[in-house]
Amino acid sequence: MATRQQAATSDVAADMTDRAFLQQQADSPRRERGTRVRRRRVRAAWLFLAPMLVVLAAVAGWPLVRTFWFSMTDASLSSLEGGQFIGLENYLVYDNGWYGIMADPMWWQSVWNTLYFTLVSVSLEAVLGVIVALVLNAHFRGRTLVRAAMLIPWAIPTVVSAKIWAWMLNDQFGIINHMLLGLGLIDAPLSWTADASLSMWAVIIVDVWKATPFVALLVLAALQMLPSDCYEAAKVDGIHPVRVFFRVTLPLIMPALLVAIIFRALDALRVFDVIYVLTSNAASTMTMSIYARQQLVEFQDVGYGSAASTLLFMIIALITVVYLYIGRRQLGGGS
Amino acid sequence: MAGVKLERVNKRFGSTRVIDDVSMAIGDGEFVVFVGPSGCGKSTLLRLIAGLESITNGDLLIDEQRVNNLTPQERGIGMVFQSYALYPHMSVYQNIAFGLKLAKTDKQTVDERVRQTARILQLDGLLERLPKALSGGQRQRVAIGRAMAREPKILLFDEPLSNLDAALRVQTRNEIAGLHKRLGSTMIYVTHDQVEAMTLADRIVVLNAGHVEQIGTPQELYERPASRFVAGFIGSPRMNFIHVEARTGNDRGCRINVPGVGERDLPQQLPADAVGERLELGVRPEHLHLTPAAQGEGVEVVNVEYLGSEAYLYLQMADGELLVCRTEAPSRFERGERVTLDFDADKVHLFDGEGRALPVADAARRSDRHSEQAPT
Amino acid sequence: MTLRTLKGIVLKIGFWLLVAVLMVYAIFPFYYALVTSLKPSSELFQVSYWVDSVDFSNYATVLSQPTFLAAIRNSVIVAVSVVLIALLLGLTAAWALGRVRFRGRTTVMMIVLGVSMFPQVAVLSGLFEVIRTLDLYNSPGGLILSYTIFTLPFTVWILTTFMRQLPDELEEAAIVDGASPWVTLTKVFMPLLWPAMATTGLLAFIAAWNEFLFALTFTLTDSQRTVPVAIALISGGSQYELPWGPIMAASVIVTVPLVVLVVIFQRRIVSGLTAGAVKG
Numbered sequence: 001m002a003t004r005q006q007a008a009t010s011d012v013a014a015d016m017t018d019r020a021f022l023q024q025q026a027d028s029p030r031r032e033r034g035t036r037v038r039r040r041r042v043r044a045a046w047l048f049l050a051p052m053l054v055v056l057a058a059v060a061g062w063p064l065v066r067t068f069w070f071s072m073t074d075a076s077l078s079s080l081e082g083g084q085f086i087g088l089e090n091y092l093v094y095d096n097g098w099y100g101i102m103a104d105p106m107w108w109q110s111v112w113n114t115l116y117f118t119l120v121s122v123s124l125e126a127v128l129g130v131i132v133a134l135v136l137n138a139h140f141r142g143r144t145l146v147r148a149a150m151l152i153p154w155a156i157p158t159v160v161s162a163k164i165w166a167w168m169l170n171d172q173f174g175i176i177n178h179m180l181l182g183l184g185l186i187d188a189p190l191s192w193t194a195d196a197s198l199s200m201w202a203v204i205i206v207d208v209w210k211a212t213p214f215v216a217l218l219v220l221a222a223l224q225m226l227p228s229d230c231y232e233a234a235k236v237d238g239i240h241p242v243r244v245f246f247r248v249t250l251p252l253i254m255p256a257l258l259v260a261i262i263f264r265a266l267d268a269l270r271v272f273d274v275i276y277v278l279t280s281n282a283a284s285t286m287t288m289s290i291y292a293r294q295q296l297v298e299f300q301d302v303g304y305g306s307a308a309s310t311l312l313f314m315i316i317a318l319i320t321v322v323y324l325y326i327g328r329r330q331l332g333g334g335s
Numbered sequence: 336m337a338g339v340k341l342e343r344v345n346k347r348f349g350s351t352r353v354i355d356d357v358s359m360a361i362g363d364g365e366f367v368v369f370v371g372p373s374g375c376g377k378s379t380l381l382r383l384i385a386g387l388e389s390i391t392n393g394d395l396l397i398d399e400q401r402v403n404n405l406t407p408q409e410r411g412i413g414m415v416f417q418s419y420a421l422y423p424h425m426s427v428y429q430n431i432a433f434g435l436k437l438a439k440t441d442k443q444t445v446d447e448r449v450r451q452t453a454r455i456l457q458l459d460g461l462l463e464r465l466p467k468a469l470s471g472g473q474r475q476r477v478a479i480g481r482a483m484a485r486e487p488k489i490l491l492f493d494e495p496l497s498n499l500d501a502a503l504r505v506q507t508r509n510e511i512a513g514l515h516k517r518l519g520s521t522m523i524y525v526t527h528d529q530v531e532a533m534t535l536a537d538r539i540v541v542l543n544a545g546h547v548e549q550i551g552t553p554q555e556l557y558e559r560p561a562s563r564f565v566a567g568f569i570g571s572p573r574m575n576f577i578h579v580e581a582r583t584g585n586d587r588g589c590r591i592n593v594p595g596v597g598e599r600d601l602p603q604q605l606p607a608d609a610v611g612e613r614l615e616l617g618v619r620p621e622h623l624h625l626t627p628a629a630q631g632e633g634v635e636v637v638n639v640e641y642l643g644s645e646a647y648l649y650l651q652m653a654d655g656e657l658l659v660c661r662t663e664a665p666s667r668f669e670r671g672e673r674v675t676l677d678f679d680a681d682k683v684h685l686f687d688g689e690g691r692a693l694p695v696a697d698a699a700r701r702s703d704r705h706s707e708q709a710p711t
Numbered sequence: 712m713t714l715r716t717l718k719g720i721v722l723k724i725g726f727w728l729l730v731a732v733l734m735v736y737a738i739f740p741f742y743y744a745l746v747t748s749l750k751p752s753s754e755l756f757q758v759s760y761w762v763d764s765v766d767f768s769n770y771a772t773v774l775s776q777p778t779f780l781a782a783i784r785n786s787v788i789v790a791v792s793v794v795l796i797a798l799l800l801g802l803t804a805a806w807a808l809g810r811v812r813f814r815g816r817t818t819v820m821m822i823v824l825g826v827s828m829f830p831q832v833a834v835l836s837g838l839f840e841v842i843r844t845l846d847l848y849n850s851p852g853g854l855i856l857s858y859t860i861f862t863l864p865f866t867v868w869i870l871t872t873f874m875r876q877l878p879d880e881l882e883e884a885a886i887v888d889g890a891s892p893w894v895t896l897t898k899v900f901m902p903l904l905w906p907a908m909a910t911t912g913l914l915a916f917i918a919a920w921n922e923f924l925f926a927l928t929f930t931l932t933d934s935q936r937t938v939p940v941a942i943a944l945i946s947g948g949s950q951y952e953l954p955w956g957p958i959m960a961a962s963v964i965v966t967v968p969l970v971v972l973v974v975i976f977q978r979r980i981v982s983g984l985t986a987g988a989v990k991g
């Protein structure tokens with residue numbers, strides 16, 4: 001998951017500069033056509049892009065197409081090529097009762113789990129992220145140290161953080177239970193990862209711990225760009241700081257926060273490793289990615305698993321398209 | 336022989352025409368300066384010659400060869416950029432040597448050329464420094480060195496002095512002039528500073544909104560501007576323009592009525608059918624003559640600027656126009672005084688409704704005219 | 712003491728309390744892993760907040776396992792190769808996308824952006840087939856290839872951002888000097904982009920080092936595992952008696968280099984993560 005976060009972050013950042021850049025371009029357009037130099041550059045541009053495009057086609061484009069295809073076959077892991085075309089039967093088919101993913105309550109459970117996980121963890125990360133960013137934005141001694149500390153959860157591999165938390169949340173010897181017992185908040189140790197009613201929360205706790213720095217960094221970047229004069233104006237007017245935050249700061253950092261939230265949401269929708277390590281294939285925390293991989297690898301049912309992957313892809317693609325559309329609209333009308 | 340010839344060169348960006356039918360011929364070894372107001376297309380024209388922009392229409396010839404499709408390097412061009420654009424990670428030596436190495440020059444020649452260039456530009460002691468450890472003037476010289484190291488046939492400068500402070504600008508200007516004498520290569524230089532243009536140029540090209548207003552030596556442009564635009568652009572303080580009315584006119588001269596001055600005979604040819612049209616009279620500040628006037632007559636001196644070696648007097652005309660007069664310092668007149676205006680009829684300019692200068696009748700005809708018109 | 716100064720003091724104490732809580736929240740889990748890893752297995756099941764006597768037996772256990780050492784070696788090979796490939800391909804692509812205006816540029820940018828949003832699961836079966844066809848299954852090569860799906864897009868994005876910030880006149884100077892695009896890129900731009908490349912490379916390294924799903928799916932034998940998979944798969948006699956000591960020791964071993972890198976290069980990383988979002 002960490003990997004995806006980083007990818008997401010940089011997209012955000014690059015996307016932001018892209019806007020600034022386009023703006024700048026609009027001011028002093030530099031479009032040439034026709035010179036030798038120019039033609040040579042365009043040819044070189046395609047030549048330079050070619051390796052990247054080939055690699056992306058090999059690892060993303062073609063595999064995606066194949067996944068779509070597999071989802072309409074009955075291929076199995078041991079005989080990928082032996083799959084027969086069966087139309088949409090993997091998705092839904094009537095054969096004295098409904099069969100297929102759409103008729104599988106486990107799939108719907110995993111969709112629900114994914115949405116629930118996404119909503120709760122991203123909300124918590126947004127709130128916490130803003131708080132952390134506000135703290136890091138204040139001027140105090142040791143600020144760099146605190147900022148470095150905040151980066152640690154982000155740097156720890158997801159698998160490792162899941163393991164560490166699994167140990168801390170251990171029902172018998174975990175330090176969390178120990179603390180809660182000591183504080184008198186609970187009477188008996190909780191089995192965080194095994195108890196179906198708690199395990200989702202265990203996953204959320206770990207995810208929030210790990211992903212909050214990401215949100216905080218993006219928000220912090222936005223905070224540092226805020227013009228100081230409107231703060232001074234507010235100060236002069238004697239407006240209460242809390243009001244200033246909601247009236248001035250929050251609207252100004254909203255774009256950055258939204259970008260962070262959307263990328264976090266995209267990450268959360270495809271969550272895999274933290275859950276796999278923490279609770280394995282348990283039904284109470286089964287997400288779409290876990291479900292798809294289980295079908296694909298553990299049950300060796302490539303056709304069915306690919307259909308689940310395809311559905312997951314559709315959902316994320318839809319969200320992405322909506323985001324890009326909104327982003328474009330902002331780009332057009334924002335300035 | 337590296338002459339540059341532009342034949343009806345056009346440049347469009349999308350639908351906006353930035354360079355409009357520009358033709359000119361620049362001789363080998365000539366120092367030509369492009370001037371004009373901001374946005375008139377000076378840089379664009381220079382970049383067309385350099386090969387950094389493509390020519391939409393027309394021909395560019397270097398040494399009688401069409402080079403529209405050649406790269407800057409193939410054209411034999413060196414260019415000095417406004418921001419210097421030195422390679423920040425390379426030492427002065429490497430900066431100068433970069434182009435030479437790319438041209439596969441052998442090591443020894445590269446070294447010789449770099450050292451020779453450095454000697455000419457007095458960069459000897461700085462060869463191992465990085466650009467960030469140089470002053471503005473030194474960076475400028477490195478930029479020039481880099482451009483000339485490959486011994487290009489043509490050196491192009493785009494406002495090379497605009498990032499320097501005033502004193503350094505004068506000094507570097509002189510150095511560039513010296514360099515031109517020494518190298519003898521063709522140089523094309525863009526500036527919006529007319530002092531630079533006047534002092535450096537063999538010939539000046541005045542551009543306005545993408546077309547050539549006039550090409551000529553500094554003296555020609557100053558003494559015989561082809562248009563009101565050129566007249567107003569060259570010279571500081573600016574030429575004074577006064578609306579006048581033509582009384583008589585023929586191919587030997589004309590008579591005009593100048594408000595506040597009276598009727599005057601001028602050597603400019605004026606077609607008879609243009610009589611009665613409104614014209615503009617252009618008088619340089621140094622060609623205005625002032626004499627004291629009685630209270631209630633003449634025009635008022637509204638301001639006096641003392642500059643040490645000379646003084647500028649500002650006169651308020653009846654129609655509200657402000658005229659500038661250059662006089663010796665200290666000025667004989669003070670603010671608030673009233674003066675009568677006059678000018679040398681031989682040194683003024685007359686512009687028609689479209690801003691074109693009216694041609695001056697030649698001397699023989701003029702004396703003719705005098706004998707004829709004097710009695711009336 | 713006026714009410715005002717009292718209020719100031721309370722606010723100040725509150726702020727520092729908040730800072731302290733955040734610090735503990737961020738650092739404690741890793742600290743606790745460290746504490747656990749340094750305890751002898753006999754003390755493992757007594758909760759304590761610090762180590763009384765340092766004991767390295769867990770580390771000895773982990774480091775004496777050939778599979779764990781192989782995993783570290785595999786992770787290093789994979790991560791370093793991925794970084795090099797991503798930087799090389801990313802740099803050339805960034806030049807094209809950042810400095811040349813041509814038709815189709817926006818489309819390419821959208822494709823790159825789109826790929827970075829791919830759920831990895833969506834390509835799992837297709838990629839599995841590709842990797843098997845190329846005979847890269849259960850080898851670092853398969854992982855190197857598959858990791859470009861997430862490292863390449865963000866490398867391209869970040870480098871494009873930095874590439875655009877380089878002045879136009881610099882490139883024009885190079886053109887006038889007779890430099891081809893390749894020479895401009897390698898001789899003029901690359902030396903100026905070292906900081907950006909270091910940042911991007913670091914992010915790509917972390918991403919590749921931490922990846923789990925592909926590593927789990929595209930490797931089969933213990934000798935080909937990467938570190939995250941190795942740690943995830945450490946097991947004891949039964950599910951209920953995981954060897955927590957060695958697991959924590961392994962976790963610390965694979966995390967310490969990252970934490971050190973992150974703390975040293977935190978400025979870099981922050982600027983890379985928010986490249987362009989902050990001015991300057």
Ligand SMILES: Nc1ncnc2c1ncn2[C@@H]1O[C@H](COP(=O)(O)OP(=O)(O)OP(=O)(O)O)[C@@H](O)[C@H]1O
Nearest residue numbers: 029030031348353372373374375376377378379527
């Ligand atoms: N790439 C371009 N695309 C569109 N328009 C351009 C482009 N480059 C220049 N222009 C326009 O062409 C006109 C001339 O530009 P140019 O840079 O040549 O002016 P200039 O005379 O050098 O001005 P300055 O003295 O301010 O440098 C300007 O109106 C400018 O906006």
Ligand SMILES: [Mg+2]
Nearest residue numbers: 377378379494
């Ligand atoms: Mg210009």
